[in-house]
Amino acid sequence: MSAGDSYTESQVIMSTVKIVTPFVLTYGLFITFHGADAPGGGFQGGAVIGVVVLMLAFAFGIEPTREWLDNRVVTGLIAGGVLAFGAIGLASMLLGGAFLQYELLPIHHPSRYGIEGIEILGIAAIVSGTVIGLFFATAAGFTADAFAPSDERIETQRDDRPRTGRTEGEE
Amino acid sequence: MIENVPALLIVLPILVATLPLLVGLRYERVGWTVAALTTTAAFAMALWLALVIFTTGEAVIHQLGGFPRPIGIELVADRLSAPFVVLATGISMGVLAYTRRGGPRGNSFYSAYLLLLGGLLGLSLTGDVFNMFVFLEITGLTTYALIAKGKSGESAIAALKYLIIGTVGASMYLIGVGFLFVATGTLNMIDLATAIPQQAGYGNPLILTAFAFVFVGFAIKIALFPLHTWQPDAYQRAPDGATPLIAALVSTVSAYALFRLVYTVFTVEFLVSIPHASEIVVTVGSISVLAGSALAVMQRRVKRMLAYSSVSQFGLVVLAYGLMNDTALLGALVHLIGHAIMKGGLFLAVGTIAAGTGARTVKEYAGLAKRMPFMAGSLAVLGLALVGVPPSIGFLGKWFIAVGAIEAGIWPVAVVVLLSTMLTLGYIARLLERMYFTPAPTRGGAPEGSLATDGSGNDPTPGAVSAGMLGVTVLAALLAVALGFSGGAFDSLLGPFIEVILNG
Numbered sequence: 001m002s003a004g005d006s007y008t009e010s011q012v013i014m015s016t017v018k019i020v021t022p023f024v025l026t027y028g029l030f031i032t033f034h035g036a037d038a039p040g041g042g043f044q045g046g047a048v049i050g051v052v053v054l055m056l057a058f059a060f061g062i063e064p065t066r067e068w069l070d071n072r073v074v075t076g077l078i079a080g081g082v083l084a085f086g087a088i089g090l091a092s093m094l095l096g097g098a099f100l101q102y103e104l105l106p107i108h109h110p111s112r113y114g115i116e117g118i119e120i121l122g123i124a125a126i127v128s129g130t131v132i133g134l135f136f137a138t139a140a141g142f143t144a145d146a147f148a149p150s151d152e153r154i155e156t157q158r159d160d161r162p163r164t165g166r167t168e169g170e171e
Numbered sequence: 172m173i174e175n176v177p178a179l180l181i182v183l184p185i186l187v188a189t190l191p192l193l194v195g196l197r198y199e200r201v202g203w204t205v206a207a208l209t210t211t212a213a214f215a216m217a218l219w220l221a222l223v224i225f226t227t228g229e230a231v232i233h234q235l236g237g238f239p240r241p242i243g244i245e246l247v248a249d250r251l252s253a254p255f256v257v258l259a260t261g262i263s264m265g266v267l268a269y270t271r272r273g274g275p276r277g278n279s280f281y282s283a284y285l286l287l288l289g290g291l292l293g294l295s296l297t298g299d300v301f302n303m304f305v306f307l308e309i310t311g312l313t314t315y316a317l318i319a320k321g322k323s324g325e326s327a328i329a330a331l332k333y334l335i336i337g338t339v340g341a342s343m344y345l346i347g348v349g350f351l352f353v354a355t356g357t358l359n360m361i362d363l364a365t366a367i368p369q370q371a372g373y374g375n376p377l378i379l380t381a382f383a384f385v386f387v388g389f390a391i392k393i394a395l396f397p398l399h400t401w402q403p404d405a406y407q408r409a410p411d412g413a414t415p416l417i418a419a420l421v422s423t424v425s426a427y428a429l430f431r432l433v434y435t436v437f438t439v440e441f442l443v444s445i446p447h448a449s450e451i452v453v454t455v456g457s458i459s460v461l462a463g464s465a466l467a468v469m470q471r472r473v474k475r476m477l478a479y480s481s482v483s484q485f486g487l488v489v490l491a492y493g494l495m496n497d498t499a500l501l502g503a504l505v506h507l508i509g510h511a512i513m514k515g516g517l518f519l520a521v522g523t524i525a526a527g528t529g530a531r532t533v534k535e536y537a538g539l540a541k542r543m544p545f546m547a548g549s550l551a552v553l554g555l556a557l558v559g560v561p562p563s564i565g566f567l568g569k570w571f572i573a574v575g576a577i578e579a580g581i582w583p584v585a586v587v588v589l590l591s592t593m594l595t596l597g598y599i600a601r602l603l604e605r606m607y608f609t610p611a612p613t614r615g616g617a618p619e620g621s622l623a624t625d626g627s628g629n630d631p632t633p634g635a636v637s638a639g640m641l642g643v644t645v646l647a648a649l650l651a652v653a654l655g656f657s658g659g660a661f662d663s664l665l666g667p668f669i670e671v672i673l674n675g
Contacts, residue, residue, distance in 0.1 A: 082186060100235055
């Protein structure tokens, strides 16, 4: 089943999403930026940011949204997030400390902004990218060859044909 | 410098795992090259780490973020974890020689491959019980993805089945960790070993419950009977190039983690002071040995047969955990390492044979010795090593466990251990008989009339088998035999560690 089949254009949903989206995105960023010293964090914020794209997809159709948001953006978010996390961690190792030893970073308030960097650049990017990517992957559904009988099953049939009373059970 | 190696070993594969995806946006088929370079670098680092640990005798500890124990998370590489780090990096490097030609291809496969390596190394090196849960999940999730890479719908179902059961297992472990934390207020393994008797006492219901959850959670991950039901499907349906890696490493490192938890966190005093704790461990292992072997003998598909064989072999390892003497524990660790090499090699041979001839059932292996002599030979050598025919690593492991059982004076267990050898022979001999003593079917006139004579699957397919696929399988067979002479080496490397955990 392709993604476009279930889409129906609805003025109500489209208008609502248009109004709500900026607020949801702001709220997602708000939660993300509050990771270091207040309740919040990259996981929760990233999930909310990812949901923004899901809402757009429900309102305007999954295919148009997928074309609008290039696959490279999603891949870049996930991979870039991992690389950012690793880079911050390894930077302190290059400076002679342990992995993720924030106080060695040559920045203002290193512990706070180090954690913020991990939360915002790393975790929030990974989580939002994964939420969007999984949504698109699920919406695309299985391709036809995923349901084709495996070569093993063909062999099983071939195997079983000459013999009727099989003694050795497999499953 | 050396103290950074444990962190680098985990970070490197995980960071590099993004490269096949990123570079793959522009270039196709960069995954293999990236994975080969990374695993080689990781293997070199692992060897260096092992060399330092075994020459100095000191553990290498990396305190993440510079926070000391018990507040911070530690990565600990010691005499126990070093061999498993070398094993994980070495096998993941070797299996790549198969996947170059044998597939699966695609950049996302190699991303998952590297993430799995990162998870396994994390599981081997962490010194924190909660951190271990995180790496257990990374390992699990990437394994589900690798299994689902199979082309058929059945692969997806097998992956889903493993996902559901595996998540239950990991969750049970996490619940156990929760109980430990409630009872002691710490998550660091070394800290827990002293905090459990001091703050809670071994008989504390919280500690007992924690042990039960941790043991059952890992019994699922290791695939002990009767919690093994995900494992045969997973091994059989995973792509041929992924099965050797999964079968060799995933359950092995889980079994290592169980050893680490039982002997470093709960300690041998816990097993001694709690009535029936060690007996339960031994019984669960023994049942797994017998049931796994019996199920393996009944299988028609070779991959499935070897999968049930793993249930039996891991039963043997867990059984030895419960015997609590140095010979048995040494045997358990040697058999863990040996089983990884042997089972990885067996699945490599099976994959190569399937690529070359299409043979996948025991029946189709008839006359294989003539069609693929090297693969049949490797399969035979690895199979006999698994049975425990000397000289082989399989013999060493089983011998130590058997001697340990006799030293412990638990005769029924000694019988089970010796019986396990006979039972292993039961299913390996079927393969040997087919390969060497049953004539290959001839076109149109197969003597049994039951073979796939109408298909083209039995003809060797030129170009499907590469020198790398053959080479790595033969190498595994040679390694399994060569390591059979390393009993003294294993004893001198691992002996001191076992001495410490048993006698304090």
